[in-house]
Amino acid sequence: MPDTVQPAISPLLAAIRDIVGDRGLLTDPVDTAAYCEDWRRLYQGRTPAVIRPASTQETAAVVRLCAQAGVSIVPQGGNTSMVGGAVPAEDGSQLVLSTARLNRVRDLDTIDLTMTVESGVTLKAAQLAATEAGCLLPLSISSEGSAQIGGVLAANAGGNNTVRYGNARDLVLGLEVVLADGSIWNGLRRLRKDNTGYCLRQLFVGSEGTLGIITAAVLKLAPRPRETAVAFCAVPTPEAALDLFTRFQAHDAAAISAFELMSGLGTAFVLKHIEGTTLPLQQASPFYVLVELATPRTDAGLDDAMELILEDALGDGAITDAAIAESEAQRAAIWRLREEHSEAQKREGASVKNDVSVPVSKVPEFISRATEACERLMPGIRAVPFGHMGDGNIHFNLEQPQDADPHWFLAQDHAIMDTVNEVVRVLDGSFSAEHGIGRLKPYMMPDWRGGAELAMMQQIKAALDPRGILNPGKVLPSLATQHPSLRGA
Amino acid sequence: MPDTVQPAISPLLAAIRDIVGDRGLLTDPVDTAAYCEDWRRLYQGRTPAVIRPASTQETAAVVRLCAQAGVSIVPQGGNTSMVGGAVPAEDGSQLVLSTARLNRVRDLDTIDLTMTVESGVTLKAAQLAATEAGCLLPLSISSEGSAQIGGVLAANAGGNNTVRYGNARDLVLGLEVVLADGSIWNGLRRLRKDNTGYCLRQLFVGSEGTLGIITAAVLKLAPRPRETAVAFCAVPTPEAALDLFTRFQAHDAAAISAFELMSGLGTAFVLKHIEGTTLPLQQASPFYVLVELATPRTDAGLDDAMELILEDALGDGAITDAAIAESEAQRAAIWRLREEHSEAQKREGASVKNDVSVPVSKVPEFISRATEACERLMPGIRAVPFGHMGDGNIHFNLEQPQDADPHWFLAQDHAIMDTVNEVVRVLDGSFSAEHGIGRLKPYMMPDWRGGAELAMMQQIKAALDPRGILNPGKVLPSLATQHPSLRGA
Numbered sequence: 001m002p003d004t005v006q007p008a009i010s011p012l013l014a015a016i017r018d019i020v021g022d023r024g025l026l027t028d029p030v031d032t033a034a035y036c037e038d039w040r041r042l043y044q045g046r047t048p049a050v051i052r053p054a055s056t057q058e059t060a061a062v063v064r065l066c067a068q069a070g071v072s073i074v075p076q077g078g079n080t081s082m083v084g085g086a087v088p089a090e091d092g093s094q095l096v097l098s099t100a101r102l103n104r105v106r107d108l109d110t111i112d113l114t115m116t117v118e119s120g121v122t123l124k125a126a127q128l129a130a131t132e133a134g135c136l137l138p139l140s141i142s143s144e145g146s147a148q149i150g151g152v153l154a155a156n157a158g159g160n161n162t163v164r165y166g167n168a169r170d171l172v173l174g175l176e177v178v179l180a181d182g183s184i185w186n187g188l189r190r191l192r193k194d195n196t197g198y199c200l201r202q203l204f205v206g207s208e209g210t211l212g213i214i215t216a217a218v219l220k221l222a223p224r225p226r227e228t229a230v231a232f233c234a235v236p237t238p239e240a241a242l243d244l245f246t247r248f249q250a251h252d253a254a255a256i257s258a259f260e261l262m263s264g265l266g267t268a269f270v271l272k273h274i275e276g277t278t279l280p281l282q283q284a285s286p287f288y289v290l291v292e293l294a295t296p297r298t299d300a301g302l303d304d305a306m307e308l309i310l311e312d313a314l315g316d317g318a319i320t321d322a323a324i325a326e327s328e329a330q331r332a333a334i335w336r337l338r339e340e341h342s343e344a345q346k347r348e349g350a351s352v353k354n355d356v357s358v359p360v361s362k363v364p365e366f367i368s369r370a371t372e373a374c375e376r377l378m379p380g381i382r383a384v385p386f387g388h389m390g391d392g393n394i395h396f397n398l399e400q401p402q403d404a405d406p407h408w409f410l411a412q413d414h415a416i417m418d419t420v421n422e423v424v425r426v427l428d429g430s431f432s433a434e435h436g437i438g439r440l441k442p443y444m445m446p447d448w449r450g451g452a453e454l455a456m457m458q459q460i461k462a463a464l465d466p467r468g469i470l471n472p473g474k475v476l477p478s479l480a481t482q483h484p485s486l487r488g489a
Numbered sequence: 490m491p492d493t494v495q496p497a498i499s500p501l502l503a504a505i506r507d508i509v510g511d512r513g514l515l516t517d518p519v520d521t522a523a524y525c526e527d528w529r530r531l532y533q534g535r536t537p538a539v540i541r542p543a544s545t546q547e548t549a550a551v552v553r554l555c556a557q558a559g560v561s562i563v564p565q566g567g568n569t570s571m572v573g574g575a576v577p578a579e580d581g582s583q584l585v586l587s588t589a590r591l592n593r594v595r596d597l598d599t600i601d602l603t604m605t606v607e608s609g610v611t612l613k614a615a616q617l618a619a620t621e622a623g624c625l626l627p628l629s630i631s632s633e634g635s636a637q638i639g640g641v642l643a644a645n646a647g648g649n650n651t652v653r654y655g656n657a658r659d660l661v662l663g664l665e666v667v668l669a670d671g672s673i674w675n676g677l678r679r680l681r682k683d684n685t686g687y688c689l690r691q692l693f694v695g696s697e698g699t700l701g702i703i704t705a706a707v708l709k710l711a712p713r714p715r716e717t718a719v720a721f722c723a724v725p726t727p728e729a730a731l732d733l734f735t736r737f738q739a740h741d742a743a744a745i746s747a748f749e750l751m752s753g754l755g756t757a758f759v760l761k762h763i764e765g766t767t768l769p770l771q772q773a774s775p776f777y778v779l780v781e782l783a784t785p786r787t788d789a790g791l792d793d794a795m796e797l798i799l800e801d802a803l804g805d806g807a808i809t810d811a812a813i814a815e816s817e818a819q820r821a822a823i824w825r826l827r828e829e830h831s832e833a834q835k836r837e838g839a840s841v842k843n844d845v846s847v848p849v850s851k852v853p854e855f856i857s858r859a860t861e862a863c864e865r866l867m868p869g870i871r872a873v874p875f876g877h878m879g880d881g882n883i884h885f886n887l888e889q890p891q892d893a894d895p896h897w898f899l900a901q902d903h904a905i906m907d908t909v910n911e912v913v914r915v916l917d918g919s920f921s922a923e924h925g926i927g928r929l930k931p932y933m934m935p936d937w938r939g940g941a942e943l944a945m946m947q948q949i950k951a952a953l954d955p956r957g958i959l960n961p962g963k964v965l966p967s968l969a970t971q972h973p974s975l976r977g978a
Contacts, residue, residue: 111735112881113738162681170659184941189917191917191918192846192879193846193919194921195644195922196921196938197926198692198945198949202688203691206684206686206688211687246600249602249712250785251785254784296740296741297740297744299790299793301788304788359603360601360681388682392680428679430680433680433683434684436684437686445685445686456687457687457689460687464948
């Protein structure tokens with residue numbers, strides 16, 4: 001056992017090794033390093049060991065031992081948190097519990113439209129299992145190749161299809177959870193209706209591993225879409241984009257599988273920095289919308305509907321131009337303009353990210369007020385808002401002024417975030433729409449969710465994890481919470 | 490103040506009167522009687538007073554006083570609980586807090602598709618407000634004329650459209666709640682995405698007033714359907730009904746707004762006892778299905794789709810006959826065959842009700858096994874299952890044998906319920922699908938939801954209502970919980 005392991009913890013690790021075996025315990029810093037840093041490189045923690053149980057029973061036995069010893073546990077899935085939700089503290093006092101080996105698809109039922117998956121299954125693998133069975137797991141996020149179901153649920157992930165199918169929360173029928181005392185809650189029911197007491201599953205979804213460790217889940221599936229139509233539209237303003245959204249909503253809200261807004265500038269960054277991208281329109285526009293319609297029907301005439309709605313919108317000035325994809329390749333090319341936004345912003349220079357939401361109807365007002373406020377704060381700053389307009393969830397990113405020093409720019413991150421959040425607050429929005437709180441934002445909780453709301457959260461935390469051993473320092477503020485410096489990852 | 494008021498409570502009531510005024514406090518037994526009995530007449534409680542606050546602030550002030558005095562409160566909306574969830578105890582120690590005067594629609598936004606309503610607004614009034622704005626509040630239950638939003642959410646009501654839009658729980662974006670200490674949680678956010686800490690709203694939805702008093706809610710609306718198609722189908726077996734369901738699901742799950750199963754016998758009771766009902770088919774059948782499709786599209790060709798699917802099903806033997814409604818009057822007549830099931834069963838004789846659910850794929854197995862088991866228990870007993878097949882939620886009601894004594898039959902209620910529940914349990918189902926626990930079923934909780942699950946519920950109850958003043962004796966079992974005799978209401 002390497003020197004970094006504190007002597008006091010050695011007997012605990014030996015007992016854990018007896019449960020999970022050699023394969024289930026990593027103590028060499030070479031092996032544990034990847035588990036100690038988040039992918040945005042905001043945090044660099046330390047841990048004496050990474051525990052990789054192979055079953056729910058092993059997980060429970062490990063938690064029981066840790067609870068007895070009073071040693072904290074940081075649950076970790078694919079370690080793709082945007083807010084440092086899965087990294088251990090710097091002081092080396094916390095053990096990492098990886099769900100990676102809990103990786104079986106236990107069941108899939110095409111009549112019930114449900115699948116039961118263990119928490120270490122990647123979202124991508126779960127999607128593929130659903131697709132192979134002729135169904136759709138309607139959750140898609142950019143990190144789906146490595147994000148694991150347990151983390152996806154613990155973070156209540158959102159993504160591109162939320163406008164149609166809801167957040168991760170909306171797909172959960174049942175959970176299996178190891179609790180803070182090492183007991184197992186088997187709530188893996190796959191019922192559409194079950195009013196037998198408090199809805200515990202929704203407490204764990206979005207709790208970021210602070211109330212229990214999700215080991216398996218029953219997820220809702222949807223019938224696989226068989227008709228899809230994708231269009232890329234030039235819109236003069238966010239107001240026009242909202243007008244366009246209401247047209248599609250009135251036509252058939254259930255057919256909108258994505259409605260994504262992009263700024264002209266952010267799209268120009270993509271065209272400039274990402275090889276092989278082209279604008280499918282004649283002229284550049286101040287804003288663009290990507291709209292995707294989908295349905296399992298084969299007789300729905302989606303293409304005709306798309307054309308009709310866009311023709312009307314063109315006539316009324318809601319859009320100034322549009323391209324409807326006529327092949328899978330064109331669809332992929334249009335989606336790429338949206339998906340490469342983060343990468344293109346990175347190549348253009350330093351940027352500060354804000355993952356915020358407001359009521360859908362307030363998105364245009366939010367964009368114009370937040371842009372003005374940031375430009376007042378820092379002349380030359382470049383707002384590049386994009387994201388899930390159909391959910392009111394805008395990634396309001398700010399790119400450094402041209403020729404500014406990136407380090408100087410990033411040093412202003414809090415002033416920039418505060419400026420954006422001031423506008424969010426006035427519009428009754430949220431300072432974290434889909435990325436969560438993690439280690440990055442607990443300090444914001446008293447200000448935004450204080451009073452009765454935060455008090456309830458703390459009461460629930462104390463009730464379900466009285467010794468505070470599950471993912472301490474995440475979600476809820478504590479005296480020990482550090483206020484980190486942000487980097488423009 | 491009448492004699493029935495215990496002297497010790499008089500100062501509290503005087504202080505409450507100072508808050509809510511004379512109009513807000515009923516103490517005369519003549520006035521309070523209706524609040525003390527549930528509509529199924531399972532329970533006859535007593536209360537010193539019914540408090541009717543006119544605002545959230547008044548509600549909070551009242552709860553604060555009761556908390557200080559240690560006096561229990563029974564929140565009550567329309568008093569339409571199926572399980573005695575809103576009646577006070579017999580000992581006269583509990584005050585009833587009626588939400589009836591919290592009856593404003595505060596806001597409705599047709600772009601966000603949300604409405605903000607106070608808890609005393611009836612479901613019907615909320616539906617009408619949505620309809621007037623050109624939208625749909627997609628929740629429909631038989632008691633909607635008197636059921637109030639607060640109770641609908643506290644009970645997580647289900648109903649006919651759950652297969653398309655989910656339970657009440659799935660329609661809630663935000664809540665305002667008065668907590669057990671009289672503090673107010675303002676969680677009335679109307680955001681589609683908001684990952685800022687624990688999901689508290691889903692804890693209150695379905696908690697039946699035991700964790701807090703809901704005073705207002707933000708509900709999701711849907712675009713108003715503009716095309717509807719309704720059919721009444723004869724199916725030989727529940728298996729055939731399930732086959733038919735999967736056909737509609739594969740066509741377009743999002744278009745199914747109801748999929749209701751009825752037994753031939755239950756339907757015969759309707760035709761026999763309810764004036765003006767007729768079978769829209771040539772021949773009687775062992776089972777029937779009512780299917781309703783709906784969409785906001787006007788170009789969706791639902792009628793054609795309905796016809797095509799039914800023709801295919803007829804060809805394959807999944808149905809033996811079908812009638813598609815061709816007018817609003819025909820639609821209403823078909824729906825009446827489903828809606829009069831409870832009333833017709835009552836007129837036929839005594840019956841025992843079971844509101845259970847199983848995974849959708851297990852409904853046929855459940856019906857055949859539960860029917861056999863009940864017939865073994867009591868020769869001549871008549872199973873009349875009906876309900877929301879698309880959710881796996883069957884009202885598995887049992888009608889007394891012909892010529893049996895109703896009192897003798899009802900005295901066997903527990904044996905009958907236990908027999909049905911044995912089958913539910915084997916099929917991983919729920920003993921209370923949409924009606925909840927109330928006062929009727931807490932005694933079943935240890936057996937069905939015991940261990941870690943019930944322990945968590947009790948920990949949460951203790952954390953949020955440490956003095957146990959909110960709706961005591963409901964949902965969670967306690968030593969004081971009585972095991973009532975059921976009546977065949």
